[in-house]
Amino acid sequence: MWITVSCGRHQLNKNRIVGGEDARSGKWPWQASLQMGAYGHVCGASVVSNRWLISAAHCFLDSDSVRYEVILRQEFSE
Numbered sequence: 001m002w003i004t005v006s007c008g009r010h011q012l013n014k015n016r017i018v019g020g021e022d023a024r025s026g027k028w029p030w031q032a033s034l035q036m037g038a039y040g041h042v043c044g045a046s047v048v049s050n051r052w053l054i055s056a057a058h059c060f061l062d063s064d065s066v067r068y069e070v071i072l073r074q075e076f077s078e
Contacts, residue, residue: 025073026073029047029072029073030046030047030048031044031045031046031047032044032045032046032047032053032070032071032072033045033070033071033072034053034055034059034068034069034070034071035068035069035070035071036066036067036068036069041071042059042068043055043056043058043059043068044056045059045070047072053070
């Protein structure tokens with residue numbers, strides 16, 4: 001049996017969380033959502049102080065032109 005897979009295509013189910021459960025509201029208060037206009041959530045971040053967040057470097061590759069809105073304590077649904 002041959003399986004044809006396009007280069008760069010995910011072979012697995014799109015749902016990346018296996019056996020997870022919903023978090024209670026406020027359970028992870030140090031988590032932030034970095035959102036960009038019509039795109040919505042783009043990256044996650046962690047609150048490290050009242051003025052600073054830390055996030056992955058790839059979220060800021062074009063940091064001169066990107067402006068994020070930081071969302072804290074928001075519940076999301078799919």
